Amino acid sequence: MTQYGFDTLQIHAGARPDPATGARQTPIYQTTAYVFRDADHAAALFNLQEVGFIYSRLTNPTVAVLQERIATLEGGQGAVCCSSGHAAQIMALFPLMAPGRNIVASTRLYGGTVTQFSNTIKRFGWSATFVDTDDLDAVKAAIDDDTRAIFCESIANPGGYISDLPALAKIADEAGIPLIVDNTSATPYLCRPIEHGATLVVHSTTKYLTGNGTVTGGCIVDSGKFDWSASGKFPSLSEPESAYHGLKFHETFGPLAYTFHGIAIGLRDLGMTMNPQAAHYTLMGIETLSLRMERHVANAVKVAQWLEGHDAVEAVTYAGLDSSPYKSRMGTICPKGAGALFTVALKGGYDACVRLVDSLELFSHVANLGDTRSLVIHSASTTHRQLTEEQQVKAGAAPDVVRLSIGIEDADDLIADLSQALDKAG
Structure with a gap:
């Protein structure tokens, strides 16, 4: 076929x-x-x-x-x-x-x-x-x-x-x-x-x-x-x-x-x-894969761009951003988009990351990714907890970052949820 x-x-x-x-x-x-x-x-x-x-x-x-x-x-x-x-x-x-x-x-x-x-x-x-x-x-x-x-x-x-x-x-x-x-x-x-x-x-x-x-x-x-x-x-x-x-x-x-x-x-x-x-x-699930991935990517671009401009955010690692050193690889490796998974470093460090995770309402705090629902986790204290801090940094899971898996909800709703949670995170 x-x-x-x-x-x-x-x-x-x-x-x-x-x-x-x-x-x-x-x-x-x-x-x-x-x-x-x-x-x-x-x-x-x-x-x-x-x-x-x-x-x-x-x-x-x-x-x-x-x-x-x-x-x-x-x-x-x-x-x-x-x-x-x-x-x-x-x-x-x-x-x-x-x-x-x-x-x-x-x-x-x-x-x-x-x-x-x-x-x-x-x-x-x-x-x-x-x-x-x-x-x-x-x-x-x-x-x-x-x-x-x-x-x-x-x-x-x-x-x-x-x-x-x-x-x-x-x-x-x-x-x-x-x-x-x-x-x-x-x-x-x-x-x-x-x-x-x-x-x-x-x-x-x-x-x-x-x-x-x-x-x-x-x-x-x-x-x-x-x-x-x-x-x-x-x-x-x-x-x-x-x-x-x-x-x-x-x-x-x-x-x-x-x-x-x-x-x-x-x-x-x-x-x-x-x-x-x-x-x-x-x-x-695979029957709707292309439809879901298109929405995942569109939402991820919109959310990542908004986060990059937020005062509480130190950096966003999304490869679909013009600021990313990996943007140049999209054209050949991932021509339809850079996925919907990335990390966000907060100026408030580890404590701000924990407060952000605890304050989100639409984002589910789970050890998973790739769901239709938007997900969040603080990798350094969970999925990457068993690694040394040096290994965490090399893996892109430093203590001052959270991982976001952007789902297929309304992107404006996701941004609103992140906005209120970042306000509480300080």
């Missing part, structure tokens, strides 16, 4: 009328297992000789529609959905890594991701080197013989900074490693990282893709363009897999090798499965 426009694909990609009932909306296939035609059919499925449904930890018809839809919108070859954005990050790294291997990661990442890469992955024998990805020389210098990927966000959470994806992709290509881009804050409507050289794209589908704050989920999209057999660095994909009688994923499945590995090995053994009801909610 790739010949159709985005607005059409977000509704139709991956979905067909249910063959059993004619149901037009994708049904929720709330089932654990699937009946095999006969013993030969079962054996073929388990041996990866035939594609089909075995057990819902691995594959489910509702989830399969969502995987195809997200892959199509991102311009990828295939996708694997899982239980959360954090699960997607581990799933993305799992086929690439081994004890002693490392990744080069941006310092401008969501605080939970920084913690996952700083601490949790060490339990697998993996490690991460954090660098400012705007410093391309530092990125190159951080890569060594054990590096297996570069990881960044297209629009960074919380600061809204736009990454130079073509430059990072070039460095990754020269090193023979994939570039992994978290596209949660941008969505494929605003940015398609694969078109800028990314190998893999990850999402927290919890956020803008679902858009209504109802379910958690994650997704990994493979471009299908990386040669996993070229260097010997990725034996999980290029070498015989003992669990499947010596099958070589890249040799057997070609551009779908990574996707098949994610299902046949990743979901099979890690079990980070997305449930079909979550997939259903996300499918419904």
Whole structure:
């Protein structure tokens, strides 16, 4: 369906009328297992000789529609959905890594991701080197013989900074490693990282893709363009897999090798499965993605411009502002807008931030983003609390800033709410 426009694909990609009932909306296939035609059919499925449904930890018809839809919108070859954005990050790294291997990661990442890469992955024998990805020389210098990927966000959470994806992709290509881009804050409507050289794209589908704050989920999209057999660095994909009688994923499945590995090995053994009801909610959310993102962006521009002129505000990090050093990247990386996530630094510092959060009425104080509702959080005391102050500053979550996720309400109402709260914040 790739010949159709985005607005059409977000509704139709991956979905067909249910063959059993004619149901037009994708049904929720709330089932654990699937009946095999006969013993030969079962054996073929388990041996990866035939594609089909075995057990819902691995594959489910509702989830399969969502995987195809997200892959199509991102311009990828295939996708694997899982239980959360954090699960997607581990799933993305799992086929690439081994004890002693490392990744080069941006310092401008969501605080939970920084913690996952700083601490949790060490339990697998993996490690991460954090660098400012705007410093391309530092990125190159951080890569060594054990590096297996570069990881960044297209629009960074919380600061809204736009990454130079073509430059990072070039460095990754020269090193023979994939570039992994978290596209949660941008969505494929605003940015398609694969078109800028990314190998893999990850999402927290919890956020803008679902858009209504109802379910958690994650997704990994493979471009299908990386040669996993070229260097010997990725034996999980290029070498015989003992669990499947010596099958070589890249040799057997070609551009779908990574996707098949994610299902046949990743979901099979890690079990980070997305449930079909979550997939259903996300499918419904994606149907209005372009409409919502247009309003998100329009509101964010209006609110950010107003905040930039307020006496109590020290700075606004929104990349859509003319004052932003990242505005120049919009034309190539995010031509339809810089998203709706950014931070606001207050002259009153930490205390003023806390008073602002407590005084807002329309903005919901929650640890989430990408909802239709406008959201606020003081990152340094919540989502980035586990980081040192130096890490908080590097991540764009200093103690004197609040993060805003601008929703699709009336922008004038949002400005009025911010105005009264800033007056109370002092």
